Amino acid sequence: MNCQQANTLWDDARDRALPPADQVAFDQHLLNCPQCAAMWQRETLMLDTLAADTEPGDVQTFKFHVMRKMTEAETAPEPSGESATVDPVVRKFTPWAVVAAMAAAVALMISLWAVVEPADQPKSPAVPVAATAPTHPVSVLVQDLTRGIDQPQRLRESIEKTTSYLSLTQLAALLEREVAPAAPTETPNTRG
Amino acid sequence: MTRQAAEPADAVLARRASDGDREAAGMLIDRHHAAVRRFLRRLTGRDDVADDLAQDTFVRLLRYVDRYDERYPMRTWLLTIARRLTINRARHESRSMPSDDLTRVQSGGPDPSEPVQRDDEQSLLRQQLDAAIEKLSPPQREAVVLFHQQQLSVQDVAAVMQLPVGTVKSHLHRGRAVMRQYLSAHCEVA
Ligand SMILES: [Zn+2]
Numbered sequence: 001m002n003c004q005q006a007n008t009l010w011d012d013a014r015d016r017a018l019p020p021a022d023q024v025a026f027d028q029h030l031l032n033c034p035q036c037a038a039m040w041q042r043e044t045l046m047l048d049t050l051a052a053d054t055e056p057g058d059v060q061t062f063k064f065h066v067m068r069k070m071t072e073a074e075t076a077p078e079p080s081g082e083s084a085t086v087d088p089v090v091r092k093f094t095p096w097a098v099v100a101a102m103a104a105a106v107a108l109m110i111s112l113w114a115v116v117e118p119a120d121q122p123k124s125p126a127v128p129v130a131a132t133a134p135t136h137p138v139s140v141l142v143q144d145l146t147r148g149i150d151q152p153q154r155l156r157e158s159i160e161k162t163t164s165y166l167s168l169t170q171l172a173a174l175l176e177r178e179v180a181p182a183a184p185t186e187t188p189n190t191r192g
Numbered sequence: 193m194t195r196q197a198a199e200p201a202d203a204v205l206a207r208r209a210s211d212g213d214r215e216a217a218g219m220l221i222d223r224h225h226a227a228v229r230r231f232l233r234r235l236t237g238r239d240d241v242a243d244d245l246a247q248d249t250f251v252r253l254l255r256y257v258d259r260y261d262e263r264y265p266m267r268t269w270l271l272t273i274a275r276r277l278t279i280n281r282a283r284h285e286s287r288s289m290p291s292d293d294l295t296r297v298q299s300g301g302p303d304p305s306e307p308v309q310r311d312d313e314q315s316l317l318r319q320q321l322d323a324a325i326e327k328l329s330p331p332q333r334e335a336v337v338l339f340h341q342q343q344l345s346v347q348d349v350a351a352v353m354q355l356p357v358g359t360v361k362s363h364l365h366r367g368r369a370v371m372r373q374y375l376s377a378h379c380e381v382a
Pocket of ligand 1 (some may be wrong): 001002006029035036037119
């Protein structure tokens with residue numbers, strides 16, 4: 001087998017689709033041809049690198065943004081067309097997104113409280129950050145939540161600002177421990 | 193909160209999610225987010241754009257999860273949605289788009305003409321891979337990424353790309369040939 005013949009079998013060899021006899025001949029050529037062997041090895045390395053592509057980041061943050069978008073799908077006014085009506089499934093998931101946002105605010109307040117409060121002061125339940133720093137993103141989010149969600153765009157920006165501070169692992173733990181048991185549920189199979 | 197000892201199947205989670213079970217929805221995201229995000233990162237060349245599209249993919253999944261056909265793998269369905277959303281966005285953002293082709297939303301890949309400078313072998317490989325993939329046409333890139341990164345069968349790649357198997361093979365083989373050409377031209381193969 002010469003290089004040109006090997007070339008015609010290359011892709012089937014790569015896909016492990018060669019008949020046994022051809023496979024033997026192809027392997028034999030690689031053993032005897034340094035150029036083809038080097039290219040085969042280089043290509044293998046490259047494709048293995050593709051298969052081992054870096055894992056993406058934190059799933060909690062990702063999940064949070066999915067649920068935020070679900071909330072937006074419900075709260076944002078839709079002009080017309082396919083998405084004009086709120087999907088019932090979206091409605092069902094909305095409580096989670098809202099609860100997640102509120103839990104995020106609580107978790108943020110707790111964590112920032114620990115950071116902002118001077119270490120030499122006793123840990124007293126004095127005045128939360130939200131009450132003394134109304135321009136802080138956390139405070140803004142808390143205010144938005146307590147006022148009610150009537151400005152989706154503002155709420156979205158507010159949540160986005162605060163998520164850069166928050167470990168969402170902390171949020172997940174908080175949801176499990178504090179919020180999830182009290183979360184509102186809806187009767188299944190109500191979609192019409 | 194208790195978890196089942198055995199992981200529930202995607203179809204079970206889909207039914208539960210369809211009934212508004214947020215834990216099931218979260219488990220579907222946990223299970224499949226990495227595959228979708230890795231796929232989209234290769235398609236778009238940008239992590240931020242890819243993650244935005246991946247989020248939209250899962251929003252779409254959860255909105256229409258009651259339409260999930262249990263005969264097909266969930267991941268194949270997700271990748272089909274992800275690909276379609278990417279094409280739609282590229283169409284929206286680009287002035288001239290070639291028919292049904294997928295064009296990168298914005299090219300964020302490295303300049304292949306730049307010499308490779310990193311000495312770390314893994315980084316070098318990764319950089320060469322990025323540059324080689326940049327050389328592929330959109331269908332070639334999709335076929336190569338679905339087959340080699342996602343490890344789908346040619347039949348499943350065909351289902352995601354909504355093309356005949358023969359056409360997918362052709363894109364896959366041509367794509368790999370382009371990558372070999374890049375290796376020959378830019379990398380020491382010896
Ligand atoms: Zn040879």
